[in-house]
Amino acid sequence: MDDGAAHGGQHQESKQCAVAQVGRPVGCVHRDPEEATSGERVGIDGVARMPAPRPRVLLIAELCNPDWVSVPLEGWSLYRALAEVADVHLVTHVRNRENILKQGVQEGSQFTALDSTPVEKPLDKVGEVLRGKTGVGWTTATALSALPYYYFEEVLWRRFGPRIEAGEFDLVHRYTPISPTTPSTLAARCKKAGVPFVMGPLNGGLPWPKGFGGARRREKEWLSYIRDVYKLMPFYKSTRENASAIITGSRATRGQVSGQWQGKTVYVPENAIDTRRFGTEKSEGPVELPLRVAFVGRFVPYKGMAMLMEAAAPLIREGKVVLEYIGDGQEMANLRAQAAREGIESGVTFAGWVKHQELQGRLAKNHIFGFPSVREFGGAVVCEAMALGLVPIVMDYGGPGEIVSPATGFAIQMGTPEEIVLRVREVLTKLAADPSVIRPMGERARERIFKYFTWRAKAEQVLEVYRWVKGERGQPDWGMPLAD
Known part of the structure; x- marks a missing residue:
């Protein structure tokens, strides 16, 4: 294999422990998870801590469904993992309600389902025309989804705005949609209320590589040619200026964040596995040809x-x-x-x-x-x-x-x-x-x-971001990409 065929010099030397980069908190020691003493919690950075009070989190995951795949399943998986380390109230779309209820999550006390379908249905029909019915044209679909999402957040603020302003939540975290092209009307409102607003992991906007124009056209990625127009959308700048933390799920997405906002970014890869669903089996035994x-x-x-x-x-x-x-x-x-x-x-x-x-x-x-x-x-x-x-x-x-x-x-x-x-x-x-x-x-x-890539590990990483925006630790940095 030639020198460029595998990972090489592009990879930055990863920092082994975020706490070591910013100063280890008093009372923290490095320890393996199985060596933690009673009451200690060992984070992904290998540091054992006596647990701080669980943060009260309003988690926004418009796409969140245990029975679907892709981003909706990611929304559900991170919610369940975060619920183990924080007091989380989930806000999602009504389309997810029945499947979430089947998982035993209590409506009202643990999650709220909001209905924004009156605005969505007409745009769904437009999307079908532009994309065809072949399941391609991701950029087009993402652009159209931003419009009804504005309405979803308006419904959310009417319902939860007074509770946010009253200090009922320590922070607001918008998880899905994950696209960096979808702004939020909530960031400025949360900042005005004195409540940190966290968004991400954001992921998307990976440029089409040279030499694949044919694939790009067959994918019906017409809007990808003018994708940066999203930066002119209402609330794009406001979202980034008023967010307390922007979690980016890839190097490409991190690179899209303008210099003035780089200081509030944290790299946490988007994907993970649910160990209850996957990883219980293993490829093993002698490897023989073929x-x-x-x-x-x-x-x-x-x-x-x-x-x-x-x-x-x-x-x-x-x-x-x-x-x-x-x-x-x-x-x-x-x-x-x-x-x-x-x-x-x-x-x-x-x-x-x-x-x-x-x-x-x-x-x-x-x-x-x-x-x-x-x-x-x-x-x-x-x-x-x-x-x-x-x-x-x-x-x-x-x-x-x-x-x-x-x-x-x-x-x-x-x-x-x-x-x-x-x-x-x-x-x-x-x-x-x-x-x-x-x-x-x-x-x-x-x-x-x-x-690194289980939902529990992901929740531990996000929890450290929460601690950062609450002023309990320095800015996390696990390297980009994560080291072995």
């Missing part, structure tokens, strides 16, 4: 499925690799045709969509997770694969490149489609030549996820 390589996701142009197949094709013909695609989408017919052209149909499996509760069992039968997506904001599926002990092959661009470290997988340097194919093929060829490296690397990948 190597089993899996892809999971929507079959849309930017995910890189065709590049993965092209990279693996010679090895499939030699009997050294088999490839499994889990998912479906608009590119299915093209992928099947590509497998036929390459003469590798016997070495490529199309599993279709697999229920999430069954995914880890299926995925754990593989050795490698091939995911050369060229424009991936987060990459939750990479966390899930690594939690099972699979060795990831991803692009060093966007979320996946910040999840995978040099010791836990392969982050491929961005390039033209042809260059990416050659770099992925080189990695696969080396792994096929020496499969003995796969299990140790997969074990390190699994350890990294369980250290």
